[in-house]
Amino acid sequence: MGNAAVVGVCARKRDSLESAQRLTVAEKSISASTCTELRAALSRCARKETSKNIPQIPLRKLRNREACGKKFDSRLRRKSFLVAGVEAQSARRQDMPARETEAIILKTFPLGEADRLVSFLGRSSGRLRGVASGARRIKNRYGSTLEILSHVQLWYVERETRDLVRIQQCELLESFHKAQCDYGLSTGLAMISEIAERVLPEQEVADPMFRLLLLAAREVDRRGSWQLPLTYFAFWTVRLGGWLPPLNRCAICGSAFGERQSFYYSQSPALVCENCRKPGMRPLGKDGREFAEIFAARKLDQIEVPQDAMKALTELREAALSWIEFHTERKLQTREFLETT
Numbered sequence: 547m548g549n550a551a552v553v554g555v556c557a558r559k560r561d562s563l564e565s566a567q568r569l570t571v572a573e574k575s576i577s578a579s580t581c582t583e584l585r586a587a588l589s590r591c592a593r594k595e596t597s598k599n600i601p602q603i604p605l606r607k608l609r610n611r612e613a614c615g616k617k618f619d620s621r622l623r624r625k626s627f628l629v630a631g632v633e634a635q636s637a638r639r640q641d642m643p644a645r646e647t648e649a650i651i652l653k654t655f656p657l658g659e660a661d662r663l664v665s666f667l668g669r670s671s672g673r674l675r676g677v678a679s680g681a682r683r684i685k686n687r688y689g690s691t692l693e694i695l696s697h698v699q700l701w702y703v704e705r706e707t708r709d710l711v712r713i714q715q716c717e718l719l720e721s722f723h724k725a726q727c728d729y730g731l732s733t734g735l736a737m738i739s740e741i742a743e744r745v746l747p748e749q750e751v752a753d754p755m756f757r758l759l760l761l762a763a764r765e766v767d768r769r770g771s772w773q774l775p776l777t778y779f780a781f782w783t784v785r786l787g788g789w790l791p792p793l794n795r796c797a798i799c800g801s802a803f804g805e806r807q808s809f810y811y812s813q814s815p816a817l818v819c820e821n822c823r824k825p826g827m828r829p830l831g832k833d834g835r836e837f838a839e840i841f842a843a844r845k846l847d848q849i850e851v852p853q854d855a856m857k858a859l860t861e862l863r864e865a866a867l868s869w870i871e872f873h874t875e876r877k878l879q880t881r882e883f884l885e886t887t
Contacts, residue, residue: 644714647671649700650759652739654692656682664692664713665743666700667759672750673743676702676711691716693726695735695763720760722767734772737880738762738779744874745783758782765846776884777859778846780866781838789873791816793835798822807831812868830865833858 647668655663662681667673681688691698697720702711725731742759746752758779765775784790795802797816808817809827817830837858840849851859871877 644701644703645671646699646701648719649698650756650763651692651694651696651698652743653694654678654681662692663710666698667742667746667752667756668700669753669756670751672752673746673748674702674704674711675709675748676713678713678716688716689718690721690723691718693721694732694739695726695759696721697760697763720764722763724770725763725767728770731766731770731772733880733883734766734776735763737772737776737878737884738766740878740880741780741783741870744876744878745787745870754786755783758786761846773856773859773863774849774851775846777837777863777866778841778849780863780870781841784866784869785842787873789815789869791869793817793838796822803832803835805832808835810865810868812871815869815872828861828864828868830861831858834861834865837862 762779796819
């Protein structure tokens with residue numbers, strides 16, 4: 547074989563080898579792309595099969611809703627969210643433990659068709675308002691426990707998101723049925739309850755006022771008269787509230803009253819002398835100021851008032867009621883009914 551033939555053979559072999567190499571590279575590239583397509587197809591099929599096995603969620607509103615900055619991009623997350631929401635809702639529906647307190651009923655108001663709105667002063671909870679479900683029905687579980695100024699043991703449920711508590715049970719400890727059935731005595735009890743309702747703040751424990759209310763209601767029922775207990779209650783309400791002015795000297799000029807009369811006005815919280823008085827002021831004599839000193843030193847059940855001293859007692863009561871109206875900035879509605887009893 548000549549040199550030319552050998553060179554030709556070598557050239558053909560080189561060309562065939564290069565073409566084989568190019569074919570191998572092409573085959574490898576084709577197989578790689580095919581593998582990629584196959585992987586993508588398999589993943590799509592897997593997702594379809596997974597979605598078929600997940601149960602349908604009825605609430606479609608959650609598909610595009612965001613929570614914690616991320617969308618619910620799968621039914622599985624939506625399902626877990628619904629389960630957590632149901633559990634939280636059921637936890638909120640659980641009843642709170644009932645609280646127990648010794649209480650005095652201040653007022654009741656009709657609420658709806660069969661319920662009552664009850665304002666009461668609890669010894670350990672302060673003044674609260676609650677709903678007594680079904681209290682206006684003929685057959686109810688409360689009976690006569692919700693009468694005005696009744697001394698009761700009360701169970702209630704309080705929730706943070708509501709202003710009114712829910713009264714569950716009420717047991718009568720002490721009833722003032724005699725005073726509640728009489729028009730005159732019930733008017734005195736209504737005056738006492740209205741003063742307590744106006745003066746006492748909500749949810750603030752006031753044990754001195756609780757004991758004062760109970761003492762006044764007991765004395766009204768025992769004595770069969772409201773004049774002395776109401777005057778005593780009004781005086782101590784003014785004193786406990788820090789509203790009692792000096793009873794021995796004028797608030798303007800500072801001169802001592804002595805045997806002279808002092809004067810007060812519903813638009814002023816002080817007592818003034820004759821020289822500083824203004825038109826329309828009402829008198830508070832020496833006997834009335836002496837009653838105030840007696841009230842500050844003795845208990846109510848130890849005080850007896852003679853018949854000729856009722857005028858001085860009335861002067862002190864009217865002065866105390868005027869000071870209460872001035873500081874609460876509201877008139878007492880029951881005050882006008884006292885004159886008719």
